Amino acid sequence: MKTLFVFLLAFQGFPIEAFAKLNVLATTTTLKSIAESVGGEYIKVTSITKGPQDPHFVEAKPSYMIRARKADLIIAVGLELEIGWLPQIIRGSRNPKIRDGSPGHFEAGRFITPIEVQQSRVDRSQGDVHGLGNPHFTLDPVRAIEIAKALSKRLSQLDASNKAHYQKNVKDFEKKINHKLLGWTERTKQAGIEKVVTYHKTLNYFLHRFNFKLLGEIEPRPGIPPTAKHILSLIETIKREKASCILVESFFETHAAERIKKSVPVQIEVVPTEVNATRKATDYEALIEAIVSSIEKCGEKKRG
Amino acid sequence: MFIKRLFFIFCFCSVNTQLVEAQMDSASQTNVSSDSNVTNPRSDFDETNMSESNPDITNQISDFDEAQTSVLRSNPSISVNALMLGRAGNKGNNADSENPNGFQFQELETRFTSNIDAYFRGDITLAIEKEDGEFIVEPEEIFVETLSLPSFTIKVGKFYTLLGRHNHLHTHSFPFIDKPLTNEILLGEEGLNEMGLAVSYLIPTPWYFEVVGQVFSATNEVLFNSSTQNDVAGVLFIKNLWDLSDASTFEFDLGYGNGKNSFGGTTHLYSASMTYKWRPIERSMNQSFLWTTEFLQSHRERAVEDVRVGGVSSWMQWQFARRWWLQGRVDYLGLPKQDIGATRKYSALFGFVPTEYSALRLQYDHISQDSEEKSEHRVSLQLNVALGTHPAHNY
Numbered sequence: 001m002k003t004l005f006v007f008l009l010a011f012q013g014f015p016i017e018a019f020a021k022l023n024v025l026a027t028t029t030t031l032k033s034i035a036e037s038v039g040g041e042y043i044k045v046t047s048i049t050k051g052p053q054d055p056h057f058v059e060a061k062p063s064y065m066i067r068a069r070k071a072d073l074i075i076a077v078g079l080e081l082e083i084g085w086l087p088q089i090i091r092g093s094r095n096p097k098i099r100d101g102s103p104g105h106f107e108a109g110r111f112i113t114p115i116e117v118q119q120s121r122v123d124r125s126q127g128d129v130h131g132l133g134n135p136h137f138t139l140d141p142v143r144a145i146e147i148a149k150a151l152s153k154r155l156s157q158l159d160a161s162n163k164a165h166y167q168k169n170v171k172d173f174e175k176k177i178n179h180k181l182l183g184w185t186e187r188t189k190q191a192g193i194e195k196v197v198t199y200h201k202t203l204n205y206f207l208h209r210f211n212f213k214l215l216g217e218i219e220p221r222p223g224i225p226p227t228a229k230h231i232l233s234l235i236e237t238i239k240r241e242k243a244s245c246i247l248v249e250s251f252f253e254t255h256a257a258e259r260i261k262k263s264v265p266v267q268i269e270v271v272p273t274e275v276n277a278t279r280k281a282t283d284y285e286a287l288i289e290a291i292v293s294s295i296e297k298c299g300e301k302k303r304g
Numbered sequence: 305m306f307i308k309r310l311f312f313i314f315c316f317c318s319v320n321t322q323l324v325e326a327q328m329d330s331a332s333q334t335n336v337s338s339d340s341n342v343t344n345p346r347s348d349f350d351e352t353n354m355s356e357s358n359p360d361i362t363n364q365i366s367d368f369d370e371a372q373t374s375v376l377r378s379n380p381s382i383s384v385n386a387l388m389l390g391r392a393g394n395k396g397n398n399a400d401s402e403n404p405n406g407f408q409f410q411e412l413e414t415r416f417t418s419n420i421d422a423y424f425r426g427d428i429t430l431a432i433e434k435e436d437g438e439f440i441v442e443p444e445e446i447f448v449e450t451l452s453l454p455s456f457t458i459k460v461g462k463f464y465t466l467l468g469r470h471n472h473l474h475t476h477s478f479p480f481i482d483k484p485l486t487n488e489i490l491l492g493e494e495g496l497n498e499m500g501l502a503v504s505y506l507i508p509t510p511w512y513f514e515v516v517g518q519v520f521s522a523t524n525e526v527l528f529n530s531s532t533q534n535d536v537a538g539v540l541f542i543k544n545l546w547d548l549s550d551a552s553t554f555e556f557d558l559g560y561g562n563g564k565n566s567f568g569g570t571t572h573l574y575s576a577s578m579t580y581k582w583r584p585i586e587r588s589m590n591q592s593f594l595w596t597t598e599f600l601q602s603h604r605e606r607a608v609e610d611v612r613v614g615g616v617s618s619w620m621q622w623q624f625a626r627r628w629w630l631q632g633r634v635d636y637l638g639l640p641k642q643d644i645g646a647t648r649k650y651s652a653l654f655g656f657v658p659t660e661y662s663a664l665r666l667q668y669d670h671i672s673q674d675s676e677e678k679s680e681h682r683v684s685l686q687l688n689v690a691l692g693t694h695p696a697h698n699y
Contacts, residue, residue, distance in 0.1 A: 049585075050550060050585050052585060052586045053585040053586070053588065054588065054589075057588050057589050058588075059583065059699055060696060060698075060699055061545075061547070061553060061699050062512035062514075062545045062553075062699060063511070063512060063545070063546075063547045063553070065506075065512065066506075066510070066511070066512055069455075069506065069508075084696050085696060087696075088695075088696050088698070091425075091451070092506075093506075094453065094454055094455050094456065094457060094506050095454065096451070096452040096453075096454060099451065099452070101422075124659075124661060223659070225626065251586075251587070252587075253587065
């Protein structure tokens with residue numbers, strides 16, 4: 001009987017936080033990777049989604065609620081990317097620490113400046129549009145650094161004893177990414193590609209950062225599968241603009257891109273847009289590296 | 305030994321109260337910490353400023369946008385589900401048919417949800433439907449739920465009782481156009497839906513293990529119609545859910561209900577249900593599969609002879625392409641077998657679901673009763689649309 005009560009007491013989350021690492025739950029694998037760069041060995045972080053899982057389409061499974069129940073901090077992308085499932089997971093977890101408005105709730109989208117904020121009224125006839133801005137900002141290395149900085153401040157707030165470590169880690173991350181950014185900028189310039197077509201609007205921040213022109217998407221509207229009419233008009237655009245590179249985000253199939261290839265000479269490259277979406281994208285650096293090398297491959301095949 | 309036990313119970317409860325108080329305190333801090341820069345959309349933002357993302361800009365918010373966003377934030381989420389039907393069946397032209405032939409307005413559900421404050425969330429569903437030729441507005445669910453209690457959720461109001469796999473669903477989220485036969489016969493046309501209180505506790509186990517205690521007024525026309533006005537009935541519901549893999553889950557639920565009935569005796573209600581769900585994590589929108597089996601039985605005690613009615617309903621839903629569904633259901637009412645015999649209902653459904661907001665579903669039903677010679681055949685076509693911000697459905 002005694003052991004049962006002690007057992008139950010322990011499970012009630014009796015405040016032993018001072019001795020335990022911060023339990024962090026990220027919604028995506030990319031956010032998890034950024035959190036690891038900032039938190040290092042001082043936090044324990046896991047991700048709700050798996051690499052090959054598209055974060056748009058996640059169901060609020062009760063097992064996610066169980067994981068959220070133990071979390072001290074939840075890190076989400078925001079800009080309504082997870083609006084279909086995260087509020088339910090937070091409610092179902094019955095963990096008041098991670099509710100929106102509490103320090104244990106961190107939405108990365110609130111710490112960066114978004115693009116494609118909708119000026120006019122959006123409604124569902126335009127597809128799956130995010131009115132507050134394009135939520136795929138983690139693919140911009142500069143914004144990734146901003147997120148890391150904001151995250152280090154929040155971690156320091158929740159775990160003041162390790163503040164110095166978080167600050168050092170984020171400085172190292174910033175130095176590393178800024179250094180790589182020089183290389184990536186140079187390589188993308190030399191790749192010989194100016195205009196690209198993508199499947200969804202996932203790569204827009206990346207393309208802006210490295211000065212590519214986005215001709216259009218294979219989806220006629222976000223979340224709507226490609227129609228024959230739209231594919232034909234896309235083929236015309238590619239011919240007119242003399243573009244040669246189609247980047248298909250790894251979550252989507254390449255059938256439509258293959259159909260375009262039959263009508264016009266293009267290179268198709270499958271790119272990861274989240275960490276672990278493909279085998280090569282093992283962490284944040286490797287993720288951006290994978291996209292940059294796909295563009296280089298596009299360029300080589302074009303010349304060759 | 306008894307004193308020791310009391311002492312432990314006291315410590316346990318006081319620790320819990322402290323935790324509850326601590327959480328209530330944290331719940332009242334609704335403002336994000338001061339060092340965060342809140343970004344708001346602004347109408348004058350120029351995309352070409354992108355070369356260097358400057359967080360300092362985010363503090364300058366245009367008045368119009370701030371007003372817009374606060375209006376949006378203070379309004380509840382409002383959604384409307386409209387269900388329209390067309391029916392044709394061999395018994396649909398009978399005067400007393402519950403499923404008449406022709407075009408029919410099945411139901412219009414309006415739902416309002418909102419966080420009321422840091423402590424409560426409100427959820428209201430009003431249904432507009434036709435009854436005896438007249439349109440009526442019925443409050444389907446009106447309840448308030450706590451937000452900040454750790455491990456517990458308390459719900460007060462009028463709501464569907466959690467029992468089995470189907471009773472708590474709103475009409476627009478029924479897996480088929482209609483309810484399973486067992487639900488309709490055992491729980492009544494409106495289902496088990498009463499004014500009461502529910503306390504749900506999430507047990508701290510590595511799998512999802514929830515216990516829900518529900519207490520409500522004993523006025524369900526089929527089950528609990530107690531003669532004394534203030535009688536209450538209760539249902540205890542236990543839900544277990546395990547991840548079998550990244551892509552599949554298994555759920556097992558048990559329910560037990562108890563209340564006074566119109567015969568002056570007690571009604572006992574039993575439910576057992578299992579659900580297997582599969583959805584791959586890659587290209588997850590393109591296919592999925594679900595299989596549920598639900599047993600329901602009611603046992604109404606009375607002086608003359610106890611009445612036991614029960615049955616099983618089992619259904620499968622197969623999403624074989626991104627927008628297409630093929631479903632089948634078997635209902636058997638006759639556990640235990642009645643003097644009048646058993647009733648069997650077989651249903652097949654073919655659905656086109658282009659987005660989560662609209663669906664066109666074609667269903668064929670075959671109903672055969674031992675007591676009747678002629679079986680019933682029926683074809684129904686339903687248009688099911690959702691307007692507004694509807695909260696996500698439960699898993």
